[in-house]
Amino acid sequence: MFFINPGVTEVFVNNIKNVIFPETLKDAVSALKKKKSFFMSSSTFSFKSVPEGTENIVLAKKLPLRYVKKDPKNLLIGALTTFDDLENNPLCRSLFSGILSFSASRCSSQLIRNMATVGGNIAHPNAFNLLPVVLTALGASVKVALRTGSKTVPVRDFYSSKFKCGTEAIITEIQAPLSLAKDDFYFEKVSKIRSSWDSYITVAFRSRLRNGRLEDLKLAFGAITAFPYVNEALEKELLGAELTPALIKSVSAKYGEAVLAFHPASRINAYRAELAANLTAFYLKGLTEKV
Amino acid sequence: MKNEKLSLDKNGRFEISLKVNGKPLSMEVKPSESLLEALRKYGYKGTKKGCDTGDCGSCAILMDGSSRVSCVMPAFLAHGSEITTIEGLGTVQNPHAIQAAFVEAGAVQCGFCIPGMIVSAKHLLDRNKTPGEGEIKHHLDGNLCRCTGYVKQIEAVKLAAKKLRKSSK
Numbered sequence: 001m002f003f004i005n006p007g008v009t010e011v012f013v014n015n016i017k018n019v020i021f022p023e024t025l026k027d028a029v030s031a032l033k034k035k036k037s038f039f040m041s042s043s044t045f046s047f048k049s050v051p052e053g054t055e056n057i058v059l060a061k062k063l064p065l066r067y068v069k070k071d072p073k074n075l076l077i078g079a080l081t082t083f084d085d086l087e088n089n090p091l092c093r094s095l096f097s098g099i100l101s102f103s104a105s106r107c108s109s110q111l112i113r114n115m116a117t118v119g120g121n122i123a124h125p126n127a128f129n130l131l132p133v134v135l136t137a138l139g140a141s142v143k144v145a146l147r148t149g150s151k152t153v154p155v156r157d158f159y160s161s162k163f164k165c166g167t168e169a170i171i172t173e174i175q176a177p178l179s180l181a182k183d184d185f186y187f188e189k190v191s192k193i194r195s196s197w198d199s200y201i202t203v204a205f206r207s208r209l210r211n212g213r214l215e216d217l218k219l220a221f222g223a224i225t226a227f228p229y230v231n232e233a234l235e236k237e238l239l240g241a242e243l244t245p246a247l248i249k250s251v252s253a254k255y256g257e258a259v260l261a262f263h264p265a266s267r268i269n270a271y272r273a274e275l276a277a278n279l280t281a282f283y284l285k286g287l288t289e290k291v
Numbered sequence: 292m293k294n295e296k297l298s299l300d301k302n303g304r305f306e307i308s309l310k311v312n313g314k315p316l317s318m319e320v321k322p323s324e325s326l327l328e329a330l331r332k333y334g335y336k337g338t339k340k341g342c343d344t345g346d347c348g349s350c351a352i353l354m355d356g357s358s359r360v361s362c363v364m365p366a367f368l369a370h371g372s373e374i375t376t377i378e379g380l381g382t383v384q385n386p387h388a389i390q391a392a393f394v395e396a397g398a399v400q401c402g403f404c405i406p407g408m409i410v411s412a413k414h415l416l417d418r419n420k421t422p423g424e425g426e427i428k429h430h431l432d433g434n435l436c437r438c439t440g441y442v443k444q445i446e447a448v449k450l451a452a453k454k455l456r457k458s459s460k
Contacts, residue, residue, distance in 0.1 A: 016322040019297040019305065019367050027294050109433025111348050114357045195432040
């Protein structure tokens with residue numbers, strides 16, 4: 001066992017014997033068939049997730065998965081697209097009210113944004129990963145390459161699908177439906193300092209109003225559990241209803257209570273709960289002003 | 292097509308090929324070695340080891356043109372890449388415009404964070420010749436200084452931009 005970053009990252013790299021640079025996805029999946037192989041994207045803290053005993057590293061560096069483009073239905077983002085690419089890409093800046101670009105700009109520091117990839121941010125659940133929260137609000141899907149072919153699953157089902165990213169599955173693409181591109185979006189990350197990777201809370205909200213009522217809504221919260229937190233029962237309370245001050249107050253308070261319930265004894269979580277309630281109220285109140 | 296592959300030699304090292312400051316270089320690196328450690332081992336000591344967790348930016352280098360932290364990056368990942376370290380920008384006798392600007396603006400105190408700052412500034416100025424103060428702050432947000440604060444360093448980047456614009460005319 002070797003600690004590349006003492007106290008921070010526990011890594012198991014002593015057994016690594018080969019590093020393979022596949023140039024096609026087919027070759028990458030095929031290289032993973034070899035026992036004790038692990039797929040790494042090309043960036044930051046990949047060592048964290050190297051399983052003990054790994055002998056072969058399959059490196060993503062040469063795969064043609066760094067792109068942002070559109071097809072008739074979706075915005076397509078390759079898994080090796082960096083946060084810096086997302087921040088500066090014209091499509092990411094213009095579609096979905098620019099939430100992809102703005103949220104990417106709030107991820108850690110420039111030095112990390114230049115390295116960290118979309119696929120790497122999604123592959124392993126972590127409370128502080130930004131993209132799962134944003135992509136949940138966007139109703140996006142994740143495309144993965146498996147030994148048996150490829151599969152596309154909604155982001156909200158990605159972690160429960162139990163893909164073994166790195167050993168059996170490779171994230172290849174994100175697909176965000178353009179049918180939602182003109183909805184209303186909101187993103188906020190509350191952290192100690194702007195360039196920190198972690199946060200007290202991260203929220204990504206999406207909504208569509210029709211005749212003054214919410215026709216569609218997704219409120220996703222990060223930094224609370226390893227997966228984005230979504231409360232479908234509370235969303236149902238809001239859908240189709242008139243956004244009265246009383247309803248906003250009641251639903252926001254319930255979000256606060258729900259967040260607090262995860263770790264009731266923690267002072268930081270009490271702050272998180274307050275933020276969850278306040279940010280929800282702030283967003284919903286803003287919607288009433290648009291009516 | 293056969294995929295490129297690195298295999299451990301009998302000493303437990305990979306032999307990687309890369310370009311450092313424009314010169315082709317072959318490095319022997321352990322699987323566990325970070326790019327920072329490898330660069331320093333091969334004499335590029337201008338790249339500093341600060342936090343070793345990717346937070347402080349003193350180990351920043353340019354990899355294929357973009358600024359990155361080298362302390363959390365396995366050295367074998369640099370195989371086939373072009374690396375620029377602070378030594379590749381200028382010398383004491385012939386400093387790069389950004390280095391000269393940092394001196395002129397009085398942006399250097401102990402100096403430990405400065406190579407990383409200059410490398411970050413280089414990446415910014417390569418892609419934006421006229422950055423505003425907000426852009427400079429945003430781009431240098433991963434470079435921490437524990438001596439001076441950041442006012443002089445932001446001024447230095449503005450001055451460097453001015454110098455570079457002037458020299459390109």
